[in-house]
Amino acid sequence: MRLLISLMLLVSLSFAKPKIVVEEPWVRAVPPVSTMSAAFFEIENEGDEADTLLGVSSPVAEIVEMHATVEEDGVMKMRRMEKVVIPAKESVEFRPGGKHIMLINLKRHLRPGDKVKLILNFEKSGKVEVMAPVKGMHMDMEEHHKGHH
Numbered sequence: 001m002r003l004l005i006s007l008m009l010l011v012s013l014s015f016a017k018p019k020i021v022v023e024e025p026w027v028r029a030v031p032p033v034s035t036m037s038a039a040f041f042e043i044e045n046e047g048d049e050a051d052t053l054l055g056v057s058s059p060v061a062e063i064v065e066m067h068a069t070v071e072e073d074g075v076m077k078m079r080r081m082e083k084v085v086i087p088a089k090e091s092v093e094f095r096p097g098g099k100h101i102m103l104i105n106l107k108r109h110l111r112p113g114d115k116v117k118l119i120l121n122f123e124k125s126g127k128v129e130v131m132a133p134v135k136g137m138h139m140d141m142e143e144h145h146k147g148h149h
């Protein structure tokens, strides 16, 4: 009987896993002189086990870092994060003014309407690729207005 119970436990444990969905990815359009930009998205974990985002890479940037925005003495500063835990049945948002993906040393100019490949590397789910459209602040406003009328 004890063997049966431990077998059942083993089976149920092996079925517990994260299910990662990356939603609404986008990259901020920047002037041609700029060597940096930022990427944003929402990571949903529909699974019943937590997963950890270990890093992000992209063919358009030499260096890609995960940043958090923190307030220190009334000044907003960016701090590098080594990893970001995505708890089971929860989602974590990367958005302007919060957590974000920093694209450093851009290899090409990012114009509105371009698509940028982002490769998210998770501890358990492995590599997840998304295509993120490049959007300017102006376009955000237009979309915002569209949603209200």
Ligand SMILES: [Cu+2]
Residues within 6 Å of the ligand: 067, 078, 100, 101, 102
């Ligand atoms: Cu940053």
